[in-house]
Each structure stands twice: as structure tokens, then as C-alpha cells.
Amino acid sequence: xxxxxxxxxxxxxxxxxxxxxxxxxxxxxxxxxxxxxxxxxxxxxxxxxxxxxxxxxxxxxxxxxxxxxxxxxxxxxxxxxxxxxxxxxxxxxxxxxxxxxxxxxxxxxxxxxxxxxxxxxxxxxxxxxxxxxxxxxxxxxxxxxxxxxxxxxxxxxxxxxxxxxxxxxxxxxxxxxxxxxxxxxxxxxxxxxxxxxxxxxxxxxxxxxxxxxxxxxxx
Amino acid sequence: xxxxxxxxxxxxxxxxxxxxxxxxxxxxxxxxxxxxxxxxxxxxxxxxxxxxxxxxxxxxxxxxxxxxxxxxxxxxxxxxxxxxxxxxxxxxxxxxxxxxxxxxxxxxxxxxxxxxxxxxxxxxxxxxxxxxxxxxxxxxxxxxxxxxxxxxxxxxxxxxxxxxxxxxxxxxxxxxxxxxxxxxxxxxxxxxxxxxxxxxxxxxxxxxxxxxxxxxxxxxxxxxxxxxxxxxxxxxxxxxxxxxxxxxxxxxxxxxxxxxxxxxxxxxxxxxxxxxxxxxxxxxxxxxxxxxxxxxxxxxxxxxxxxxxxxxxxxxxxxxxxxxxxxxxxxxxxxxxxxxxxxxxxxxxxxxxxxxxxxxxxxxxxxxxxxxxxxxxxxxxxxxxxxxxxxxxxx
Numbered sequence: 001x002x003x004x005x006x007x008x009x010x011x012x013x014x015x016x017x018x019x020x021x022x023x024x025x026x027x028x029x030x031x032x033x034x035x036x037x038x039x040x041x042x043x044x045x046x047x048x049x050x051x052x053x054x055x056x057x058x059x060x061x062x063x064x065x066x067x068x069x070x071x072x073x074x075x076x077x078x079x080x081x082x083x084x085x086x087x088x089x090x091x092x093x094x095x096x097x098x099x100x101x102x103x104x105x106x107x108x109x110x111x112x113x114x115x116x117x118x119x120x121x122x123x124x125x126x127x128x129x130x131x132x133x134x135x136x137x138x139x140x141x142x143x144x145x146x147x148x149x150x151x152x153x154x155x156x157x158x159x160x161x162x163x164x165x166x167x168x169x170x171x172x173x174x175x176x177x178x179x180x181x182x183x184x185x186x187x188x189x190x191x192x193x194x195x196x197x198x199x200x201x202x203x204x205x206x207x208x209x210x211x212x213x214x215x216x217x218x219x
Numbered sequence: 220x221x222x223x224x225x226x227x228x229x230x231x232x233x234x235x236x237x238x239x240x241x242x243x244x245x246x247x248x249x250x251x252x253x254x255x256x257x258x259x260x261x262x263x264x265x266x267x268x269x270x271x272x273x274x275x276x277x278x279x280x281x282x283x284x285x286x287x288x289x290x291x292x293x294x295x296x297x298x299x300x301x302x303x304x305x306x307x308x309x310x311x312x313x314x315x316x317x318x319x320x321x322x323x324x325x326x327x328x329x330x331x332x333x334x335x336x337x338x339x340x341x342x343x344x345x346x347x348x349x350x351x352x353x354x355x356x357x358x359x360x361x362x363x364x365x366x367x368x369x370x371x372x373x374x375x376x377x378x379x380x381x382x383x384x385x386x387x388x389x390x391x392x393x394x395x396x397x398x399x400x401x402x403x404x405x406x407x408x409x410x411x412x413x414x415x416x417x418x419x420x421x422x423x424x425x426x427x428x429x430x431x432x433x434x435x436x437x438x439x440x441x442x443x444x445x446x447x448x449x450x451x452x453x454x455x456x457x458x459x460x461x462x463x464x465x466x467x468x469x470x471x472x473x474x475x476x477x478x479x480x481x482x483x484x485x486x487x488x489x490x491x492x493x494x495x496x497x498x499x500x501x502x503x504x505x506x507x508x509x510x511x512x513x514x515x516x517x518x519x520x521x522x523x524x525x526x527x528x529x530x531x532x533x534x535x536x537x538x539x540x541x542x543x544x545x546x547x548x549x550x551x552x553x554x555x556x557x558x559x560x561x562x563x564x565x566x567x568x569x570x571x572x573x574x575x576x577x578x579x580x581x582x583x584x585x586x587x588x589x590x591x592x593x594x595x596x597x598x599x600x601x602x603x604x605x606x607x608x609x610x611x612x613x614x
Contacts, residue, residue, distance in 0.1 A: 184366055190406035199380060206384055 021146035031154040032205045036122040042197040051159030055152025061092045066144030069132040085128045166191030245339045249346035277348040283477040286470035291463035292316035295363045303425040328354040330371035334378040347388035356396035359464025373399040393579040437523040454521040465524035475530035484534035488550040492529035495554020528571035538579040542589040
């Protein structure tokens, strides 16, 4: 009971809560450290705009679903918890999908099935199972936002690199100046192909672990 | 020589521990051992020493690359003069070839070696000589029309992603030269399409012959123009459009012979690649569903980079299979895949690079199963004749 009162006195952005957001962006990154959610990184990062949209969608779905699951954590029978989680995520994904279709139809066409596949994104299920089911709504919310941002950051970085070198544009705007093309610069077609996303993520993992040897797990 | 040695002894202390440039010791060491015999001697334990170290092995490969390189240089000029309808002398062809190939070689080495040196200095490890061969191989498997900056970018990519990520020379999974070329193939496909292989920056006073296409024999075959491909003799000596080193079957065989005699390249792999190619081409001849499948077997071996891939690329000691029987399987499958990709896949007229890269990835798996089979065979022998084995052990 005493622990409970102590928790109540805890400020909204205590050190521990801040870590819930910053850790998943850095050294507990769901993509570069846990290597989850890779398929969508390979599939949607050809351009920056879809990467950005998917990142925002995942942040929204994850933040809200973590809160919802955390709120009902005490009344969910453990036996059916997975199906309850799926139902919550699926409902949110449908909402996101409808919003996208209404507001940004072209991007929604580009993302195609990958909005629907947010449901199966291992990061979301993992955080629900691993965190929201045992924690209060506010820390759960922060954890969801943090992990989704960690995922989104990698998504956006890869999308940035691939669009810049693959098509010479960013958000559809040409950024590589015309005179470079005139003296012989050519966009690199390899960056448009999915293997380059894998190489980009691989290089990120390499750089991150070289800079922080703690993260290297010898297995 | 003495003068160089004096200079070297003078600047040496700066690079050693405590010196001004001790950070760059590894870069210094690379040049030093390139010029002089290393002064290090074994100080612990006894080992079998061989006169040939990595540096000398690489020099042997370079020597074996000289014949295809020379023919390649000549052929660059030769194809240009064919395109403008002039009958050139050998000197004219050679001069034009040299003008084109020297910048390519310089850029290829500079980009790759600079990357290697940077990583060597960062990680404080020895600079290996692997790139001396890779840098030349890259030039030999590109057409003379390649823009220089693409070669540089591709080499930097190949050294970082192909070698340094895995731990440097000797640890790479796939052949770095082929990785560099595949970067260009997928990144800038228009520059490796097989229709732009002749060096045709037309000089003053020259004019392209009407209707000249400059397509390589393989892309002609892919388009179904069987009559247009060069004669067997021309393909044998190397007078046809193509990437710089691949055209001459004769020169490649000369280099292959040198590699096989010195033992630097594996004869087993070379022969089994040819066996695989002959087998698959023969099989297609029997099936004979379309014109492409009916190309005679010997033409398949002369066309494209088949011979070059078999002799120089498949035999890379790092990325090929290591076990004896594994080498036969590895080489045979490369040969089969080259012809298969060539004939069946319309997207890539030349399948050599893709076939070898694919088998590079499978080489460790092949080795694993060969070793497992060997262990099983020997276990069986023990189980069947336990007495014999015991006697052998005692004697």
C-alpha cells in the first residue's frame, strides 16, 4: 500500500517515466535492437511520405491501445487476453485506415495493405503483453508512444535515405539540384528496391552497436 | 633502392608508438610491407612456414590477370574503330584503350583502397592486400563506357557492405568485385544493359558507321538475332563488344592455366564450372523449345563472361567452397545456373555474376553437408569394423 501512495506522488514526467520514452528510441529500439517489425520497414520506406504517415499511424494506434489495455487489465481474464488485445488493436487500425482514406487517399493507396498489417506488428503485441498488461495507464501510454517513436524514427530515417538517393526527391519535392544531373549524376535504382532498406537498417544496427558496445550480445 | 630505404628509416619513428603520426601506423605499415620484407619474425612456438603469404598470392592473381587485361585494352580501341569503320593498327587500338582504362583503374583503386585504409586506421588492424586484386577485377568486369564516379561509389559500397561489416579481408561472404558490379547493375541498370558497351565518344573527323549498334553478342542472342553474333574465332581471341576483361577466351585460358599451375586458383572449381555449363547447355539443346535453347554448347562457353567467371570469380579462395567435394558441387552448380539464367530469364542477358553471387552464399552450406557426410561415413566404418579400428589405433 505504501508503494501505491508513493506512486501517486510521482510527477508525470519523473526520471523513470522519461526513460520509458527515451529508452525505446535509443538503446532499446524495437527495430535496431529487438529486430521487430522489419517487414513494414522494408516495404513502405521507398518514399518519405508513406514512412512518415505509417510512423504517425503506429504512434497513434500504439499509444491508445496501450492505454485501453492498461485500463482493462484488471478485468481481462488472462485466458482470452490475446484476443482482447487483437480486438482493440484491430478496431484502432480500422479507424486509422478510414481516416487515411478520407484525408490522404493517395498515401493510403501507397501504403495499401501495410496499414492493415499494423495489427500483426510484433512491436504492438509485444508491448501490450510485456508492459501495458501490468502497468498503469499513464506509464503504459508513455511506453507505447516511446516504442512507436523508436519504430517511427527508424522508418523515417530509412525513408529519407531511400527517397533522397533513389529518386532525388523528398516528400515528392526535387531536392537534388538540376545541374548535378546535367553533369552526369544518376539516381540509384538500388535504393528503390527493398534490399537497400535491409542494408540501411543493417548499417544502422552496426553503427549503433559499434558506438555502444554494451548492446552487443554474443550469442 | 638504397635511397628509398634511407627515407623510410628516417620517417619511420614518426609512425611508431609515441610518434607524431602513430594513429596512422597501419597505413604506414601497409606501404612499408608493400615495398620491403616485413621485419617481424616468429617468436613463439614452431609453425610450418610457407614462402608464399597473402601479399604474394595476390601478386600471382594480378599476374594471371595480365593477358585478359592486355587483350581488353586492345579490344576497347578495336571496337571503337569498328564503330567508326576504320581498320586500325594494333598501336592505335592500344593507345585508345589505355586512354580509357587508366582513369578507370586509378579511380577503382583509389576509392576502394581509401575506404580500406580508413577502416584499417579506425580499427587499428593491418591493411590487407585483398583489394589489389578486387580493384583490378572490378575494372575488368565493367564496360569501358562506365562513368568514373559510379565505379568509385560502387567500390566504396562493396568494401563497406561486402567486407568491412563482416570483419575485413577473408571474412566476406560474397565476392566484393561482383558485389561492386551488382551495385551498378541494380543501381544504374542503363549503364550495364549490354547495348552500350563500346566506347563511342566519337573523335573529331570520325563518324559512326550507319546502323552500328554496339550490342554485345549476348544481348544480340537475347533479341533473337543469331546471325549477327561474331564468328567463333573472333569470340575466341576477344574481338567483340563486351566488358573489358571478358571478351577473349584465349587470354582467359592463359591466365587460368597460370592460376592452376601455381595452385592459387582451384582447378577443381574451374573444371566443374565448365562441366556444369556444358551439362546445362547440352540439356537445353535436347529440350530445344526455342532458338535460344538450340545454341551450340561451345558458343555458350565463348559468349559473355562465362570463362572469366569460371577462372577468376568462382575460384576466389574466400567465398568459394572449401572442401574438396564441395568445390565440385559449388562449381557445377555455378555452371548450371549461368546457363539457366542466361537462357530462361529474359531480364538478365548475362547470368554469370548472379550465379556466382548466389553460390557464394550457399558455399558454407555445401561445406557443412560435405563435412557431415564425411563424419557419418567414418562413424559407419567404426560401427561396422570396431575391431579393425582398434587395431589401427594400437599400431
